[in-house]
Amino acid sequence: METLWFVLVAFMLTAYVVLDGFDLGAGAIHYVVGRTSQERRSVLRAIGPVWDGNEVWLLAAGGALYFAFPVVYSSSFSGFYLPLMMVLWLIMLRGLGVELRAHIDNDLWRTAWDVVFSGASVLLAIFLGAALGNVVRGVPLDASGYFFEPLWTTFRPEANAGILDWYTVLAGVVALVTLATHGANYVAVKTDGAVNERCRHIAKFGAMTLVVLTAASLAATVFVRPTILDNFRAHAWGAVFPLAAVVSLGAMILFRIRVNDVNAFVASAGYIISMLGGAAFALFPVLLPASTSAEYDLTIHNSATGPYAMSVGIVWWTIGMTLAACYFVFLYRSFRGKVTLDGEGY
Amino acid sequence: MDDALTVHRLHFAFTVTYHYLFPQLTMGLAPLIVIFKSLYLWKGEERFNIAARFWAKIFAVSFLFGVITGIPMEFQFGTNWAAFARFAGGVIGQTLAMEGVFAFFLESAFLGLFLYGEKRLGKKGHWFAALMVFVGSWLSGFFIIATDAWMQHPVGYTLMPDGSVMLQSFWALISNPWAWRQYCHNMGGAVVTGSFAMASLGAFYVLTKAQAEYGKLFVRVGITVALIASCWQMFPTGDWQGKMVALHQPVTLAAMEGLFHSDEGAPMVLIGQPNLETQTLDNSIEVPYVLSILSYKRWNAEVKGLDAFPKENWPDNIALLYYSYHIMVGLGTLFSAIMALAVFLLWRKKLFTTAPVLWVLMLAFPMPFIANTAGWISAEVGRQPWLVYNLMRTEHGISPMVSSGNGMFTLLGFMGMYTVLSILFLFIMWREIEHGPAYLDSLDAELAPAAGAVN
Numbered sequence: 001m002e003t004l005w006f007v008l009v010a011f012m013l014t015a016y017v018v019l020d021g022f023d024l025g026a027g028a029i030h031y032v033v034g035r036t037s038q039e040r041r042s043v044l045r046a047i048g049p050v051w052d053g054n055e056v057w058l059l060a061a062g063g064a065l066y067f068a069f070p071v072v073y074s075s076s077f078s079g080f081y082l083p084l085m086m087v088l089w090l091i092m093l094r095g096l097g098v099e100l101r102a103h104i105d106n107d108l109w110r111t112a113w114d115v116v117f118s119g120a121s122v123l124l125a126i127f128l129g130a131a132l133g134n135v136v137r138g139v140p141l142d143a144s145g146y147f148f149e150p151l152w153t154t155f156r157p158e159a160n161a162g163i164l165d166w167y168t169v170l171a172g173v174v175a176l177v178t179l180a181t182h183g184a185n186y187v188a189v190k191t192d193g194a195v196n197e198r199c200r201h202i203a204k205f206g207a208m209t210l211v212v213l214t215a216a217s218l219a220a221t222v223f224v225r226p227t228i229l230d231n232f233r234a235h236a237w238g239a240v241f242p243l244a245a246v247v248s249l250g251a252m253i254l255f256r257i258r259v260n261d262v263n264a265f266v267a268s269a270g271y272i273i274s275m276l277g278g279a280a281f282a283l284f285p286v287l288l289p290a291s292t293s294a295e296y297d298l299t300i301h302n303s304a305t306g307p308y309a310m311s312v313g314i315v316w317w318t319i320g321m322t323l324a325a326c327y328f329v330f331l332y333r334s335f336r337g338k339v340t341l342d343g344e345g346y
Numbered sequence: 347m348d349d350a351l352t353v354h355r356l357h358f359a360f361t362v363t364y365h366y367l368f369p370q371l372t373m374g375l376a377p378l379i380v381i382f383k384s385l386y387l388w389k390g391e392e393r394f395n396i397a398a399r400f401w402a403k404i405f406a407v408s409f410l411f412g413v414i415t416g417i418p419m420e421f422q423f424g425t426n427w428a429a430f431a432r433f434a435g436g437v438i439g440q441t442l443a444m445e446g447v448f449a450f451f452l453e454s455a456f457l458g459l460f461l462y463g464e465k466r467l468g469k470k471g472h473w474f475a476a477l478m479v480f481v482g483s484w485l486s487g488f489f490i491i492a493t494d495a496w497m498q499h500p501v502g503y504t505l506m507p508d509g510s511v512m513l514q515s516f517w518a519l520i521s522n523p524w525a526w527r528q529y530c531h532n533m534g535g536a537v538v539t540g541s542f543a544m545a546s547l548g549a550f551y552v553l554t555k556a557q558a559e560y561g562k563l564f565v566r567v568g569i570t571v572a573l574i575a576s577c578w579q580m581f582p583t584g585d586w587q588g589k590m591v592a593l594h595q596p597v598t599l600a601a602m603e604g605l606f607h608s609d610e611g612a613p614m615v616l617i618g619q620p621n622l623e624t625q626t627l628d629n630s631i632e633v634p635y636v637l638s639i640l641s642y643k644r645w646n647a648e649v650k651g652l653d654a655f656p657k658e659n660w661p662d663n664i665a666l667l668y669y670s671y672h673i674m675v676g677l678g679t680l681f682s683a684i685m686a687l688a689v690f691l692l693w694r695k696k697l698f699t700t701a702p703v704l705w706v707l708m709l710a711f712p713m714p715f716i717a718n719t720a721g722w723i724s725a726e727v728g729r730q731p732w733l734v735y736n737l738m739r740t741e742h743g744i745s746p747m748v749s750s751g752n753g754m755f756t757l758l759g760f761m762g763m764y765t766v767l768s769i770l771f772l773f774i775m776w777r778e779i780e781h782g783p784a785y786l787d788s789l790d791a792e793l794a795p796a797a798g799a800v801n
Contacts, residue, residue: 060446070435077424320447
């Protein structure tokens with residue numbers, strides 16, 4: 001049952017990154033692909049009706065994490081206090097940027113919100129990557145099951161590391177490039193003309209860069225945390241994750257060369273899923289590794305809620321997610337196709 | 347002031363008080379928008395649809411502010427109240443996770459459809475989207491209330507060897523009697539806010555003679571709903587709440603009423619200032635026996651005063667609790683009176699010529715926000731010194747590793763951020779109000795031929 005909930009929480013977090021990832025990425029490239037106010041408007045139109053629904057996955061995943069593994073939730077949220085609060089402020093600014101831009105027909109107003117939206121998106125992508133980097137590297141947990149990390153210390157991934165060290169910064173850069181590419185692939189699907197052209201260009205360049213960055217980040221991960229390979233050694237089937245990552249990255253480059261926007265987007269989603277899936281596979285059964293000593297690791301065994309609560313949860317989770325899947329299919333079907341600039345909103 | 351407990355309490359109090367200004371408006375407006383959409387379906391008159399579309403704009407901005415100020419609430423259980431999150435996660439993790447899975451997805455998906463999909467969905471589909479936004483926002487409210495109700499009146503749990511609590515009965519958690527009564531009272535409060543806002547804006551349009559036709563429509567719908575909701579707040583829901591507090595939190599009742607000494611045939615205090623030094627009520631005006639009757643249905647029933655309880659179990663801010671409770675009750679009573687008068691005048695067809703009453707309606711819009719906030723302060727300050735009633739004291743719930751300095755840093759950050767949010771909100775609201783529904787009407791007329799030309 002604990003294993004099942006580990007998979008469900010990992011699934012929801014991955015869904016969050018794939019879905020909100022493309023609108024974060026769209027934000028990150030917002031200023032590069034949209035040279036004029038009208039072009040930037042078409043980027044916002046592409047994500048307009050769906051970004052809020054995507055962001056909800058973060059809340060739902062957070063809720064599921066709290067429900068299934070309350071100890072991990074309380075440790076990680078209080079330990080990552082400062083960066084999480086900054087993430088909150090960035091999420092606020094980003095939401096304001098998307099929604100308030102269209103309220104007043106004034107160039108100064110629109111430019112200001114474009115800058116806020118774009119800047120917050122870039123920083124959020126980096127923060128998300130750095131957060132994952134912290135989890136993979138491990139945090140200074142002690143016997144109480146709590147820790148607190150300052151924003152930075154020596155920038156070296158050692159026992160008293162801060163949120164930012166060279167490893168987590170690298171993870172942040174990987175996340176930014178991954179999501180920017182993912183976002184460019186999405187916006188390319190939803191637009192045409194000059195914006196579409198620039199998105200294709202960025203996505204192609206991003207995919208190539210990712211080849212180098214993926215190799216570098218994997219090498220760095222093995223260097224920072226050699227035990228990360230243990231699960232792959234013990235269960236050979238885990239090799240599907242890195243294989244899938246390589247295949248989808250290759251497919252993304254291929255589809256970019258063949259100028260097939262939809263397939264390239266699917267490939268970048270596949271790349272994110274296989275990378276995150278691989279990370280979850282490597283960590284299992286640990287949810288939050290301790291950089292101090294392996295005995296303080298928070299695992300699915302020492303941090304889970306009771307068996308009764310977990311079985312009740314499976315029932316409502318299944319019902320709720322089936323309903324949610326219906327809403328989202330309906331939502332995306334209703335707004336399918338390229339965006340146009342007439343009519344309602346943004 | 348610089349101890350971590352105070353900073354974390356202020357942090358949560360500030361962010362949650364600010365946050366709830368928006369959901370009470372959106373949860374209150376959602377059913378009113380459904381009413382307009384239904385009238386449009388039923389009667390087919392375009393003005394009902396324009397009215398719905400106008401209020402949807404107000405709703406959308408408020409909803410956005412509610413969402414972005416609401417995300418910090420879910421985070422703060424972990425960031426600032428980690429020990430509480432760990433202690434209670436086995437129980438309240440259920441309701442909080444269910445809110446995400448059942449309410450947030452529903453709300454966000456259908457809000458996108460409702461706001462941007464009118465043409466794509468057609469008349470009935472759009473009505474359904476409005477209905478789902480209403481259902482989603484009210485479901486969300488239920489899961490939050492169920493969480494708070496468990497903290498007020500814990501049920502369905504067992505204590506674990508490590509000192510935390512674990513869910514024992516899902517059914518008990520969901521059917522907590524406290525939750526259902528509090529939910530009825532809270533949602534009534536939200537409808538009061540929404541309908542007062544509608545009536546107030548309507549009165550403004552009537553008084554300024556701009557868009558008076560829409561103004562009259564808003565006043566009619568607003569005051570009718572407001573009268574029903576205001577009465578519902580006093581009876582039965584307010585009465586239920588009072589009896590529940592009397593039964594399960596008698597020391598809170600004593601503090602709310604400023605009753606320092608136990609009394610048979612206790613009076614209801616209308617006004618007065620509790621004097622904590624002398625343990626008396628200064629300058630009070632009281633109605634004899636009423637508190638005994640309301641709490642226990644007998645005129646001479648004994649109501650326990652604060653002196654009947656050990657001092658360490660008294661709520662730690664009696665003056666604030668006393669005032670917020672009295673402000674809530676006082677305003678609630680006034681609401682019913684104002685709306686009864688307005689509905690009476692409407693029935694006699696004199697309302698739109700009676701300027702003083704329209705002025706009162708127009709200026710009354712902040713009052714429900716104050717009453718709802720005061721109500722929540724009564725509930726949460728009344729729960730003190732407990733975080734989970736009789737199970738965990740507030741000082742044991744904070745994050746052990748987050749220093750007061752870090753807490754102060756982010757509290758100031760939120761204060762700055764929310765000041766900016768307030769200015770933006772008022773600015774945008776004012777522009778929407780200035781444009782009004784008639785603007786949407788004209789926009790429609792302009793757009794229709796243009797859209798035709800493109801196609």
